Amino acid sequence: MEKYEMIIGKADFGEKLETISVVNPFTQEKLAEVPNGGEKEAVRAVDEAHKAFPEWAALSAYERSELIMKWHELIVRDTDDLAKTMTLEQGKPTQEAAGEIGYANGFNKWYAEEAKRVYGESIPATQQNKRMYVHKQPVGVVAAITPWNFPAAMITRKVAPALAVGCTVVIKPSRLTPLTAIKLGRLALEAGIPEGVVNIVTGDSKAISDAWLSDERVKKITFTGSTEVGRGLMKKASDTVKKISLELGGLAPAIVMEDSDLEKAAEGVIATKFRNAGQTCVCANRVYVQESVVEEFTKIFTEKVKALKTGDGLAEGTKIGPLIDENAIEKVERHVQDALDKGAKVATGGKKLEGLLYEPTVLTNVTEDMLCMNEETFGPVAPISTFKTEEEAIQRANDTIYGLAAYLFTENLSRGIRMSEQLEYGIVGLNDGNPSAPQAPFGGFKQSGLGREGGHQGIDEFIEVKYISVGM
Numbered sequence: 001m002e003k004y005e006m007i008i009g010k011a012d013f014g015e016k017l018e019t020i021s022v023v024n025p026f027t028q029e030k031l032a033e034v035p036n037g038g039e040k041e042a043v044r045a046v047d048e049a050h051k052a053f054p055e056w057a058a059l060s061a062y063e064r065s066e067l068i069m070k071w072h073e074l075i076v077r078d079t080d081d082l083a084k085t086m087t088l089e090q091g092k093p094t095q096e097a098a099g100e101i102g103y104a105n106g107f108n109k110w111y112a113e114e115a116k117r118v119y120g121e122s123i124p125a126t127q128q129n130k131r132m133y134v135h136k137q138p139v140g141v142v143a144a145i146t147p148w149n150f151p152a153a154m155i156t157r158k159v160a161p162a163l164a165v166g167c168t169v170v171i172k173p174s175r176l177t178p179l180t181a182i183k184l185g186r187l188a189l190e191a192g193i194p195e196g197v198v199n200i201v202t203g204d205s206k207a208i209s210d211a212w213l214s215d216e217r218v219k220k221i222t223f224t225g226s227t228e229v230g231r232g233l234m235k236k237a238s239d240t241v242k243k244i245s246l247e248l249g250g251l252a253p254a255i256v257m258e259d260s261d262l263e264k265a266a267e268g269v270i271a272t273k274f275r276n277a278g279q280t281c282v283c284a285n286r287v288y289v290q291e292s293v294v295e296e297f298t299k300i301f302t303e304k305v306k307a308l309k310t311g312d313g314l315a316e317g318t319k320i321g322p323l324i325d326e327n328a329i330e331k332v333e334r335h336v337q338d339a340l341d342k343g344a345k346v347a348t349g350g351k352k353l354e355g356l357l358y359e360p361t362v363l364t365n366v367t368e369d370m371l372c373m374n375e376e377t378f379g380p381v382a383p384i385s386t387f388k389t390e391e392e393a394i395q396r397a398n399d400t401i402y403g404l405a406a407y408l409f410t411e412n413l414s415r416g417i418r419m420s421e422q423l424e425y426g427i428v429g430l431n432d433g434n435p436s437a438p439q440a441p442f443g444g445f446k447q448s449g450l451g452r453e454g455g456h457q458g459i460d461e462f463i464e465v466k467y468i469s470v471g472m
């Protein structure tokens with residue numbers, strides 16, 4: 001059984017530590033082991049990041065940019081291996097995994113360029129004998145805690161902008177999917193990014209994050225995961241008034257208007273609903289269809305869902321891989337059963353299969369009192385509910401504590417703009433089921449998070465703004 005290392009400055013196998021097994025969600029076979037690190041390893045990682053920070057920050061933006069681009073090239077070189085590793089530990093089909101590697105590497109490329117555009121300012125002074133300048137500098141050591149559903153993209157979406165401005169990072173990947181993260185860390189070292197700039201600690205989430213939250217040397221926490229865990233981290237971060245960015249849960253509505261192109265709308269809802277077997281925070285969790293077209297839409301949509309092949313992510317043609325674990329399956333089954341008990345009907349799917357697979361499912365006759373309309377299902381289930389008017393669709397779509405992503409399908413431009421502006425969400429896909437991109441700001445309103453990742457906004461999360469006033 002291969003034993004992977006942590007990266008604390010350099011490779012660290014944590015010889016004296018117990019190990020955690022990493023399991024293939026489809027076969028349940030053990031893939032590898034990683035060290036079960038805790039507080040001690042977390043503190044040593046901060047020691048390394050703190051030590052490496054001055055020299056890394058002192059490099060010019062162009063020097064850091066070149067090193068990030070070298071990392072980018074090595075990730076391109078190893079895409080097939082990284083994609084296979086991701087499929088094995090997370091389950092997504094290999095083609096989709098390769099797509100994630102490309103998306104993840106897109107952050108490296110985008111921020112290698114953005115590094116060169118972190119501009120300061122000079123401000124006209126009121127007095128002749130004064131000069132006023134704004135200088136931007138890196139916050140310092142950053143701690144990143146990432147989820148299992150995007151084992152590569154959730155790492156680089158944080159690490160690339162942090163490195164670009166001169167920060168160093170300590171990372172705790174999900175214990176379910178650490179292998180991809182460790183391989184990315186190895187490639188950072190191979191690229192010549194100095195030891196201590198990128199550190200990866202595996203093991204006890206709470207012990208590691210508690211150590212980082214209480215460490216004055218850690219200047220920023222960036223977390224992606226459930227809203228529940230995010231709330232807890234935010235509370236602890238307040239003890240040291242630590243900067244924090246949170247990318248949390250969602251409950252995305254997908255609204256299909258009667259004046260939409262129904263074929264395009266069906267394709268768009270498929271794209272958002274079934275990506276990663278429905279295990280993304282921006283997946284459509286609720287599908288609202290205007291009453292007058294619900295029959296026709298459901299027919300077109302259901303035929304497409306039936307064509308989605310489930311299976312081992314390594315197998316040719318698989319579109320829907322396994323869910324991450326038994327808990328995920330149990331939650332999906334609970335949501336489907338609850339809906340059926342309350343009057344929903346199954347248009348297709350509705351059954352658990354072997355290997356943590358769940359049939360791509362369409363539920364109709366869905367009402368707002370059902371769990372699937374109020375909790376993140378995080379699985380391949382599309383509940384369809386009908387509405388009469390534009391105003392009703394907006395009101396129901398916004399009636400939640402979440403505000404990450406929303407989707408709207410209409411061919412009427414003014415209606416599209418008007419409704420997009422009324423939707424209380426950080427991301428709106430207007431006739432687009434997959435809006436995420438490295439150059440665009442990703443983040444939520446309400447309890448879906450704080451801050452943005454991606455785009456020029458994403459780099460500001462790792463910058464301190466300093467005002468320098470000069471008496472002449």
Ligand SMILES: NC(=O)C1=CN([C@@H]2O[C@H](COP(=O)(O)OP(=O)(O)OC[C@H]3O[C@@H](n4cnc5c(N)ncnc54)[C@H](O)[C@@H]3O)[C@@H](O)[C@H]2O)C=CC1
Pocket residue numbers: 145146147148149172173174175205206209224225226227229230232246247248249250280281376378404448449
């Ligand atoms: N808004 C966004 O961009 C995203 C949000 N999510 C949300 O996260 C959930 C699925 O991802 P999971 O990894 O299961 O979320 P999770 O919140 O359970 O875990 C996320 C990370 O936090 C760590 N963690 C768990 N409990 C912790 C604690 N008490 N203290 C410190 N760290 C802890 C985990 O080990 C993992 O590394 C879903 O709710 C999904 O919506 C997931 C990905 C992206």
Ligand SMILES: O=C(O)[C@H](O)CS(=O)(=O)O
Pocket residue numbers: 147149150153154224279280281282436442
């Ligand atoms: O973790 C997630 O769900 C991702 O943030 C979604 S995306 O960035 O791949 O769209």
